[in-house]
Amino acid sequence: MASSAIVAGLGLAAVGFAGRMILRSAPTVTTKFNEILKQFPMDSESLLGSRYYKGGFDAKMSKREASLILGISPTANKIRIKEAHKRIMLANHPDRGGSPYLAAKINEAKDFMDNLK
Known part of the structure; x- marks a missing residue:
């Protein structure tokens, strides 16, 4: 033992x-x-094939930035803008755990694009 x-x-x-x-x-x-x-290579493009915009928001909303936020072309029609806004807001709504700041920027982008048409 x-x-x-x-x-x-x-x-x-x-x-x-x-x-x-x-x-x-x-x-x-x-x-x-x-x-x-x-x-x-450590950039997101090569590793993930990502199409996401790299960089922060501009001080004033532009047509380019609004289209990047919504994921549409700058010449998209109102129906396409509405569909893109709905799709993105479902994923980023504050009531579902999304950021209020991002939701505000998404709404701002939709309003900006609607006012151009």
């Missing part, structure tokens, strides 16, 4: 020592991993 306790203790010591060595080598593993990541 005493010999099995000694073997178990030596086994735990070996596991502890191995874990300590792994943790000590972790910073070098992290730097190597970061070097590997630097070789890959």
